[in-house]
Amino acid sequence: MTIYDIAKEAGVAASTVSRVINNKPGIKAETRLKVQELIRKYNYIPDAAARGLVMQSTRMVGILIVDIRVTHHIDSAFVIEQELTKRGYCCITMSTGPTDERKAEYIQLLEQRRVEGVILMGSMFSTDLVKKSIQEHLPKVPIVIVNGYLDLPNVSGVLVDEDAGVEHCVDLLFSKGKQKIAFVLDAVSPANLKKRQGYIDGMRRHGAANEQILVYEAPESSVAGGYEATKRILVEHPDIQGIVYSIDLVAVGGIRAAYDLGFRVPEQVSLIGIDNSLYGEICMPKLTTLDNRLQELSETAAGILREGLEGNVQSRKLMLFSRIIEREST
Amino acid sequence: MTIYDIAKEAGVAASTVSRVINNKPGIKAETRLKVQELIRKYNYIPDAAARGLVMQSTRMVGILIVDIRVTHHIDSAFVIEQELTKRGYCCITMSTGPTDERKAEYIQLLEQRRVEGVILMGSMFSTDLVKKSIQEHLPKVPIVIVNGYLDLPNVSGVLVDEDAGVEHCVDLLFSKGKQKIAFVLDAVSPANLKKRQGYIDGMRRHGAANEQILVYEAPESSVAGGYEATKRILVEHPDIQGIVYSIDLVAVGGIRAAYDLGFRVPEQVSLIGIDNSLYGEICMPKLTTLDNRLQELSETAAGILREGLEGNVQSRKLMLFSRIIEREST
DNA sequence: CTGTTAGCGCATTCAG
DNA sequence: CTGAATGCGCTAACAG
Numbered sequence: 048m049t050i051y052d053i054a055k056e057a058g059v060a061a062s063t064v065s066r067v068i069n070n071k072p073g074i075k076a077e078t079r080l081k082v083q084e085l086i087r088k089y090n091y092i093p094d095a096a097a098r099g100l101v102m103q104s105t106r107m108v109g110i111l112i113v114d115i116r117v118t119h120h121i122d123s124a125f126v127i128e129q130e131l132t133k134r135g136y137c138c139i140t141m142s143t144g145p146t147d148e149r150k151a152e153y154i155q156l157l158e159q160r161r162v163e164g165v166i167l168m169g170s171m172f173s174t175d176l177v178k179k180s181i182q183e184h185l186p187k188v189p190i191v192i193v194n195g196y197l198d199l200p201n202v203s204g205v206l207v208d209e210d211a212g213v214e215h216c217v218d219l220l221f222s223k224g225k226q227k228i229a230f231v232l233d234a235v236s237p238a239n240l241k242k243r244q245g246y247i248d249g250m251r252r253h254g255a256a257n258e259q260i261l262v263y264e265a266p267e268s269s270v271a272g273g274y275e276a277t278k279r280i281l282v283e284h285p286d287i288q289g290i291v292y293s294i295d296l297v298a299v300g301g302i303r304a305a306y307d308l309g310f311r312v313p314e315q316v317s318l319i320g321i322d323n324s325l326y327g328e329i330c331m332p333k334l335t336t337l338d339n340r341l342q343e344l345s346e347t348a349a350g351i352l353r354e355g356l357e358g359n360v361q362s363r364k365l366m367l368f369s370r371i372i373e374r375e376s377t
Numbered sequence: 378m379t380i381y382d383i384a385k386e387a388g389v390a391a392s393t394v395s396r397v398i399n400n401k402p403g404i405k406a407e408t409r410l411k412v413q414e415l416i417r418k419y420n421y422i423p424d425a426a427a428r429g430l431v432m433q434s435t436r437m438v439g440i441l442i443v444d445i446r447v448t449h450h451i452d453s454a455f456v457i458e459q460e461l462t463k464r465g466y467c468c469i470t471m472s473t474g475p476t477d478e479r480k481a482e483y484i485q486l487l488e489q490r491r492v493e494g495v496i497l498m499g500s501m502f503s504t505d506l507v508k509k510s511i512q513e514h515l516p517k518v519p520i521v522i523v524n525g526y527l528d529l530p531n532v533s534g535v536l537v538d539e540d541a542g543v544e545h546c547v548d549l550l551f552s553k554g555k556q557k558i559a560f561v562l563d564a565v566s567p568a569n570l571k572k573r574q575g576y577i578d579g580m581r582r583h584g585a586a587n588e589q590i591l592v593y594e595a596p597e598s599s600v601a602g603g604y605e606a607t608k609r610i611l612v613e614h615p616d617i618q619g620i621v622y623s624i625d626l627v628a629v630g631g632i633r634a635a636y637d638l639g640f641r642v643p644e645q646v647s648l649i650g651i652d653n654s655l656y657g658e659i660c661m662p663k664l665t666t667l668d669n670r671l672q673e674l675s676e677t678a679a680g681i682l683r684e685g686l687e688g689n690v691q692s693r694k695l696m697l698f699s700r701i702i703e704r705e706s707t
Numbered sequence: 708c709t710g711t712t713a714g715c716g717c718a719t720t721c722a723g
Numbered sequence: 724c725t726g727a728a729t730g731c732g733c734t735a736a737c738a739g
Contacts, residue, residue, distance in 0.1 A: 098718075
């Protein structure tokens, strides 16, 4: 079923059908009605690709995520998708996987689909290879990185001051008399390195010496990973008083490890996560967490992309402020 | 940049460029090389929409989900997306929201994009309005419903025997001497009604009278909803011995409610969830849960859709078997 | 081995 | 108010 089929049966030209579909003025009410009736009769809907070809506009945007199963990423994608769908855009959301090569490839896939805008979810996209791929394949398309940044004229970044936030976490622990504090990293990403730096700066500011800076890396970004890392800390430093984790998911494994090894939380050791995720509300005790403003971050990113889609493509860099949500684990 | 631009600079015809791009045989090695060089020079990639128009194939599939933030739905979508992306399809994943009208509208959106296959995630899509919309808009496109079914020649369903599974949960509780058992429903969906039926059948089989069938509805599908419902049960029936929940997320709220009200789990009251989700591993005690085989369900759905995409469109109905994973809450 | 031509489904001139 | 012609970027059939 095409406009020609409709046109033939209505006894008009295809252009007339096109005009009716697009609500263009200057059509006799009678013919308009006849055409509309046929459109309804056959449930006809114009082909978006064909229309896109002539209009030079696909009304598609791409959302690249390392792994859509990660809750804070998909939560953010949800917010952005809602906003863009409302404005008539179709979002193609893809899981790239962790490797840089794949991320670059997926940018190429998006070029192939001629997307008009791109969201890159997470600091993991702030890499040189991604930058190069953007320059080669999407040099003009508005791109927004959520919690990341690349210095390119068509790329914007919305960031959170997670480094300062972690520093405040350290402050909070010190204010409760906890001075021996460790930091657990779930993976090496720009965002996590910033968090680690916040930990280091906070500790230094409180007069910690080098050997009092305790950074551990979880074997994987999971509950089990947090469990393992925490067990190691608790064994190697039984007098530890506080642990800050790069994400809630891993912190939640830490809570279990502390319980299993007989450490009382928060009396003996205080635990803090990052993300303000559902995980932190489910565990026992409930997790104190650094809220990195995912909702606002996503809304802001969607807003910037929307401006870009409307023609105002420029590079911007915004910063939001994190805050601590204190619950039962501190 | 189009094939014509490449062709002109290479001093050949557009069709020659097309042949090179598509690796067609019968091109002099010399010209092939020259064209390939220019393609690389300009990072040229053919427009998927234009190609789709002439090939009559978009290589796009749609994945409709009520809410992509629901973990078991997005986990399933991930598996399917991986499989289809690997085969060169581009997935457009959309959150429809809970209303029937929106679900029907989104099916229309997918028609507009001329998708070649559709995944409908969850039993919430087994409704008359969705069925009608499929008949009107996508009567020929292969469609697979994950954990749902519609009687249409182009629609397949992959289901889990969650009713029998819940019956086994009731059996498990009885085997531990727990006879006073309630069931909590997080929402009214075909799948949840099946689960409820399993509870009722199980109770009846163990000789329960009507007044011993205790079905509660959580005010919302969330931790808080499960908390509220459980509090009500515990207050109205302080001698309750077991509670089965329609999903882990809600069960996890129940664990907290039991703790707050001073009920010991599992000694006093045993709790069972459904989904085998991460939530159940995070909470304390860890949740016994009915594994509804999400992974296999998704793989099977992807497999059936793949067959449909390859031309073998037919209506099929498959059933997988759930199993109980016993942890600390029973 | 390669160029010419036509057409995929649509919107947009320009005539009338 | 409406129709015929053109082209968006691409592939395929047919010549040569």
